[in-house]
Amino acid sequence: MISLSSPVRTRAQDWHAGAKLAALALATTALFLLPGLWVQIVALAVVLGLYALPGRDFLIHGLRHLRILWPFAVLLLVWHAWIGELALGAHIALRIVNVVALANLVTMTTTLSALSDVVHRLFSPLRRLGLPVGILEAAIPLVIRFVPTLIGKARALMQAWRARSHRRANWNIVLPLALLALDDADHLAEALRARGGISPQGED
Structure with missing residues (x-):
């Protein structure tokens, strides 16, 4: 990422x-x-x-x-x-x-850590009410990090398509891009599980 x-x-x-x-x-x-x-x-x-x-x-x-x-x-x-x-x-x-x-x-x-700290403070009142804000706190920085990664992989797929065909890629890269995204999500899930997962309430 x-x-x-x-x-x-x-x-x-x-x-x-x-x-x-x-x-x-x-x-x-x-x-x-x-x-x-x-x-x-x-x-x-x-x-x-x-x-x-x-x-x-x-x-x-x-x-x-x-x-x-x-x-x-x-x-x-x-x-x-x-x-x-x-x-x-x-x-x-x-x-x-x-x-x-x-x-x-x-x-x-x-920095991503600074943005995460702001989100953590903004969700503090909801955390005191017992709401599961930890998942949202983890999801927001993950989205910010993964978007440029997926864009880069989409560009790489388009370049690979152009190298093998004179036709435009159009929708032909959607399926492989979706599979790459799912593969990244699977690796991320494994990494999170190895570190103990995500606390629903977030860390204080």
């Missing part, structure tokens, strides 16, 4: 993880509440500026993580252009790109 954290050191990595998550929540809420296409365009310019501030390497590394968004954005634009609502499609696509880009910026500048 790999982490989404950036190899480029920035000042934001010294900021408190809770503060960054709170700022992300406020910015995301604002992007959904504020109307107008220009709001999303200005927000995109600001987000790109934040990515560019630490330097070229950080910008390239961050944009590489966001490449998976472009097919969805293009699909939204094509569909809304087809139904005659291109402006609405652009608004929705930009909003999605902005929100995911901001979330990616937080994960790039925050």
Whole structure:
């Protein structure tokens, strides 16, 4: 498994993880509440500026993580252009790109352990009520770690397909990718069992 954290050191990595998550929540809420296409365009310019501030390497590394968004954005634009609502499609696509880009910026500048600590503190009231929050506390960082791993394996499968066929991969890699994901999940389950499993209440 790999982490989404950036190899480029920035000042934001010294900021408190809770503060960054709170700022992300406020910015995301604002992007959904504020109307107008220009709001999303200005927000995109600001987000790109934040990515560019630490330097070229950080910008390239961050944009590489966001490449998976472009097919969805293009699909939204094509569909809304087809139904005659291109402006609405652009608004929705930009909003999605902005929100995911901001979330990616937080994960790039925050260690997984720091994010896990924030989640642990947020779930403390639920833990006192006796709710099984330990499983959620374990699941959230696992999802963050496995997403880039699965994306990397999907790219490797697509490259292997292109090396053997002139046709596009399309849905042909879905089954092998699903089998790889299940295999990873099986190995992870074995590793967790070897370490005593996950406490339903989480550790205090």
